[in-house]
Amino acid sequence: MRTALVIGTGLIGTSAALALAARGVHVHLRDHDPAQARTAAARGAGTDQEPDGPVDLAVVAVPPAHVATTLAEAIRSGTARAYLDVASVKGGPRRELEALGCDLSRYLGTHPMAGRERSGPMAAGADLFEGRPWVLTPTHETDTEVLNLALELVAHCRAVPVVMDADAHDRAVALVSHTPQLLSSLVAARLQDADETAVRLCGQGVRDVTRIAASDPRMWIDILSANPGPVADILAAVAADLDGTVRALRALESADEAKRGEGAEGIEDVLRRGNAGRSRVPGKHGAAPAVYETVTVLIGDQPGELARIFADAGRAGVNIEDVRIEHATGQQAGLIQLMVEPGAVAGLAATLRDRGWSVRQ
Incomplete structure (x- = not known):
């Protein structure tokens, strides 16, 4: 993949564009709001100038209600060699494209399982998809080249490809x-x-x-x-x-x-x-959930405190498997919960106490 066009420069579209641009792909950006495309371009996601000719891959990152019409317009104008969308539903847009008479051999519906509470290009990041599932819904009509380009996109975004039927995905x-x-x-x-x-x-x-x-x-x-x-x-x-x-x-x-x-x-x-x-929700690295013990420590709300407690855990030779922070109402302090392997609890607690931390167990 040398060139790509991202249509829709919100959180998902801009994040994909940032990842592609970082891997040397020449990315063009298009949005119904030109100011949003300019913002994405200013962040290094590509250029808001239209491509001179067909690109290798067109990524449609618009709301689900507009996916089919946006794709149909792009396909009919010969915008790219391959087309995919990143909407969170897959069955409906494909049926709409069929009804519009589009050539579906050049299209693949996809859905990266990633997001944030904030939207827009300013919330985007090239690492948004890293390690996250990215669903691909090919059919017997899907051209092999299209699937390969989609897999290349997923690889550039450092996501994990998962192949599913479109309607099974929606359920x-x-x-x-x-x-x-x-x-x-x-x-x-x-x-x-x-x-x-x-x-x-x-x-x-x-x-x-x-x-x-x-x-x-x-x-x-x-x-x-x-x-x-x-x-x-x-x-x-x-x-x-x-x-x-x-x-x-x-x-x-x-x-x-x-x-x-x-x-x-x-x-x-x-x-x-x-x-x-x-208990069925996958845990660390996608494995079955592990049972961890919690070491709770009082931590002040000052710069560097998190780095210090993690460094002290490292001195104890303990890997922090997960972490939560519960802020104390009206106080400049909170409780940090360090989840560790059961056998590491005693050594971690002792080291943290020796380092001056207030351990609450």
């Missing part, structure tokens, strides 16, 4: 991406009118659950509008679980001991099913 992302977004927003919405004293009690749990609720609503309306059926199916199942959980909680209020027992069983059932589901 999968409904479960692991689209539904979690809505559930996060539903929980966060409860905080909008909550009493200030309650909000001040927010800990790491509510921060974890509501993190993605900060996402751009306009972007998510586009995504959900392109995949409403599978998401609605999953939410209907969640609603049934919620209904059962509400009944179980009401039973726990009963004066009848038998009803309280039934309520406790209902709550235990959903919690245990949650344990089982959580």
